[in-house]
Amino acid sequence: MRIFDSRAKEKVEFKPIKDNEVRIYVCGPTVYDDAHLGHARSAIAFDILRRTLKALGYRVLFMKNFTDIDDKIIKKMQDSGKSLKEITKYYIQRYLEDMDALGVQRADIEPKATENIDAMIAMIEKLLEKDCAYKIPNGDIYFDTSKDEKYCSLSKKCDEEQLSRIEPNPHKKNPADFALWKACKEKDYCFDAPFGKGRPGWHIECSAMINRHLAYHDMPYQIDIHAGGADLFFPHHENEAAQTRCATSQELAKYWMHNGFVTISGEKMSKSLGNSFFIKDALRVYDGEVLRFYLLSTHYRSPLNFNEEDLLQAKKRLDKLYRLKKRIYPIQNTPKANEFQKAILEALSDDLNISKALAVMDNFIAQANENLDQNPKDKALKKEIASNIASLTEIIGIGGKDPFSYFQQGIDEETKQKIEELIQRRSEAKKAKDFTKADAIRQELLDMGIALMDTPQGTLWEKI
């Protein structure tokens, strides 16, 4: 496995810290609003990383956090009159629903910031003790970046001119210093701590939770891979790395991975630009797996410009997989470590080269269709095809649904019955060689958005 390490800025050979085990931490969402397509893309990208590593034989421990205490949540709390817990519980639930719909596997560990305040306090105390942090007059506690010799070794983005753009604070010792703890203010949401009532800054949670739930404590690195959106590279990840280094004398992660953005009309999707596209809204129109497939079909580090036409193109490609699955119905099988799986894994082993993997898939589909044309009743062949589809489901998370319902998404029972009836009538007309009538019925269905296909298995239909 080769991955692009953001710190090295190049592809490097992946070697786990210990044996065959891989520990991965992905920065999860701040739960003050519904998740948008950017969250979806990040989640899917690292879901495939996880699945690939598993398929390659690694034991993977995967952790993704929920930031459930933060300025924006507090603002929402103040504006809505709801409790912090009510708000965060609601959005965590909705996030998980979205991820399920997108076929993103649940993390092994899903810690919440508010349930790990003690770990953060312990780490801050350690930093104070080591003189890597200091308190300013209003009670805030800052991390002293000058105490970390390796500050900026991750992002390499910290020359003085850049740091001069950071909002000046006369109490900070260095421009890049950042808040570990924010002293309690009026109408705030606070926790008790030995160094004063307050709440954690944003960066400390990841370091503290990794240290508690996921880290090796007897190795130079705490975890294997730390991943997240490209916007987190600096300052978030730089700061996390610095804290952990100072508090534990270990490096936080051996490898760092960052995914590219989803853009809309070429611009980054973000709340402040008002161009976010919520996953929930997309799911009202498109099947979750279609959305997943679309978002995963561009390499994870490239920007992906969201576009409905491209999404529909992607759907047509996925349709072909499900049509093949229809042809072998109802035969199923489990994944096999055959040439096909090997080729998929080989593609993904090159920094998740999904395009190459999908090209392997397309070739397989074409070959399988041809073989089925020649040997429509070959059960061993069908078993083999089923096994390959199962590999795709396991590694890429596609093709796992029932192929008939995949093509009938969003059609209610009543309509289904009507369709079946019309198909029946058309069959009778065909039998009577009344092709005019048969074609009229087919046209009627087409006007309803239903395409028919006469196959050896009978007349099948798909929603267009």
Add this chain to the structure above:
RNA sequence: GGCGCCAUAGCCAAGUGGCUAAGGCAGGAGCCUGCAAAGCUCUGAUCCCCGGUUCGAAUCCGGGUGGCGCCUCCA
């Protein structure tokens, strides 16, 4: 202003020093079909521009042009 990324056929998208530049969508031709659909086969680009390095570059270097991102909450 600093740092960084990107530019490949109508569209999406791999490839990053060397046989005929993957794959998908759309288009065209054919096979199949009562006709279709689906499926299968065939079919398209010298890689933003200029200069350089090299026996050889889409691929490396320099300079342009265009687009984007980070440096502020952000996947």
